[in-house]
Each structure stands twice: as structure tokens, then as C-alpha cells.
Amino acid sequence: MEFHVLTIFPDFFRGPFEHGVVGRAIASGRIRVQVHDLRRWTSDRHRTVDDRPFGGGEGMVLKPEPIFQAAEEIWPERSPAQRIVLLSAQGRLFDQAKAWEYSRLEGLLLICGRYEGVDERVAEHLADEELSIGDYVLSGGELAAAVIIDAVARLVPGVVGNERSVVSESFTGLGEPEGLLLDCPHYTRPAVFRGWGVPAVLLSGNHAEIRRWRRQAALEKTARLRPDLLGRLRNPAHTGATASIEKELRP
Numbered sequence: 001m002e003f004h005v006l007t008i009f010p011d012f013f014r015g016p017f018e019h020g021v022v023g024r025a026i027a028s029g030r031i032r033v034q035v036h037d038l039r040r041w042t043s044d045r046h047r048t049v050d051d052r053p054f055g056g057g058e059g060m061v062l063k064p065e066p067i068f069q070a071a072e073e074i075w076p077e078r079s080p081a082q083r084i085v086l087l088s089a090q091g092r093l094f095d096q097a098k099a100w101e102y103s104r105l106e107g108l109l110l111i112c113g114r115y116e117g118v119d120e121r122v123a124e125h126l127a128d129e130e131l132s133i134g135d136y137v138l139s140g141g142e143l144a145a146a147v148i149i150d151a152v153a154r155l156v157p158g159v160v161g162n163e164r165s166v167v168s169e170s171f172t173g174l175g176e177p178e179g180l181l182l183d184c185p186h187y188t189r190p191a192v193f194r195g196w197g198v199p200a201v202l203l204s205g206n207h208a209e210i211r212r213w214r215r216q217a218a219l220e221k222t223a224r225l226r227p228d229l230l231g232r233l234r235n236p237a238h239t240g241a242t243a244s245i246e247k248e249l250r251p
């Protein structure tokens with residue numbers, strides 16, 4: 001799979017993809033990441049990428065011409081498997097389902113917003129969708145692009161190596177689609193650290209008991225930290241393997 005990033009800060013991406021899963025995926029040739037400097041598609045002496053907002057107001061807005069020019073040069077003709085995404089605080093929320101959807105594409109072009117925003121004609125007439133990574137204010141789309149590439153790349157077949165990567169849906173191992181239930185707590189040695197022990201069941205060697213404990217601990221932690229996720233698990237669209245969730249949540 002091929003990722004393109006369009007940004008006015010190409011240097012931002014020197015670090016994030018050199019390490020770990022994404023770094024290895026690039027090294028093995030399973031994904032390609034090309035970072036493009038938006039200023040390459042400007043034609044004036046000052047390489048202007050932004051301008052003042054019509055109607056007045058604070059800040060600057062990214063101009064449409066360089067962005068359209070860049071996209072049309074990166075993909076002169078485009079198949080449905082090549083998707084253009086505008087990253088902005090106004091976008092729909094990126095989630096694990098989106099990550100799976102993108103992992104099945106041939107190419108993803110991520111346009112990083114900056115300043116007060118991007119001329120709306122990019123969202124209306126160039127991008128297939130407008131995405132945000134969460135309800136907080138970033139200073140631009142670059143961190144969002146890195147987040148999305150990381151989340152998508154690890155789902156590309158062969159990247160996280162093992163049979164899981166070839167199926168089109170992944171599960172927590174607890175019967176739920178990945179992303180709908182928090183992982184259970186994990187512990188490693190020492191068995192007692194500063195007086196804090198590890199749940200005894202994990203040291204028992206009883207694998208049926210351990211499985212039960214992990215399931216219950218994951219449900220409890222989800223109820224405590226992310227009750228919104230349990231709301232989604234209760235949704236009929238997801239109840240296939242999880243019909244007993246109400247019963248399981250009772251103490």
C-alpha cells in the first residue's frame with residue numbers, strides 16, 4: 001500500500017516512520033510513504049501556500065491551487081482504491097473501522113491542514129472525506145497523518161505478521177471486534193513490586209481461570225474508563241458474539 005502526505009512541514013515526518021512496525025513495513029516494501037512539500041506546487045517568488053480569509057477574520061487559510069495541483073500530479077488519474085483524505089479539526093472521527101477500510105486500499109493521500117484551515121473547495125471537490133483524529137485542537141494535520149498511517153499500516157496484510165493479518169476483521173481474542181472492548185490489564189515480573197502484587201490467578205497456571213479473569217477484567221476496565229464503548233457493544237450490529245454482555249457486567 002502507498003501513502004502520500006501533502007504538508008508544508010515535510011521535515012516533521014523524518015522521525016515517526018523510522019521505527020517499529022511502520023519502519024519495518026517500509027523496509028520490507030509492504031508499504032511506501034512519500035512525503036510531499038506543498039510548496040513544490042506554488043509558482044510565485046514567495047512560494048505562497050496561504051492567504052487571508054474572504055469575509056475577514058483572524059489567521060490564514062491554505063489556498064486551493066497548490067493542493068489541487070499536487071493531488072493531480074501525485075495521481076493523474078485515480079481509481080476508487082486511491083483515496084484522498086483531508087485532515088482537519090472539522091472532520092468525521094477516525095476510528096478502527098476506518099483504519100480497516102483504508103488498509104484494503106491501494107493508496108491513501110493525506111492532506112495536512114494548517115493555520116486557521118483549508119479552503120473549503122478542497123473538502124468539497126477534491127477530498128473523498130474529511131477526517132479528525134479526536135476532539136482536541138492540534139496546530140495542524142501532521143500529527144494526525146502520522147497517527148492514521150500507523151493505525152492503517154499495521155493492518156496491511158503481512159505487516160504485523162501472523163494469520164490475523166490476512167483476515168478482514170480482527171478480534172480482541174475476547175469475542176469482540178478490535179476497538180470495542182479495552183484490553184485486559186497486563187503484568188510481568190516481579191510478582192511483587194513495591195508491595196503491589198499481581199492478581200494471583202495469573203500465577204496459577206490455570207488457563208481456563210486466567211481466560212475468565214481476563215475477560216472480566218477487560219469488561220470492568222471498559223465500564224470504568226470507557227462506558228461509551230460498552231454502549232457500542234450493546235448495539236445490535238455488534239451483539240453476535242456478545243449477547244451475554246449485560247449478564248457478564250453484573251458483579
Ligand code: 9D3
Pocket residue numbers: 087088089112113114115116117131132133134135136137138139140141142144
Ligand atoms: C483554534 C482554531 N480553531 C478555530 C476556533 C479551528 C482550528 C483550525 C485549525 C482548529 C484546529 C486546526 C488545526 N488542526 C488540524 O488541522 C487537525 C486536527 C485537530 O486539530 N484535531 C484533531 N484532528 C485533526 S486533523 C487536523
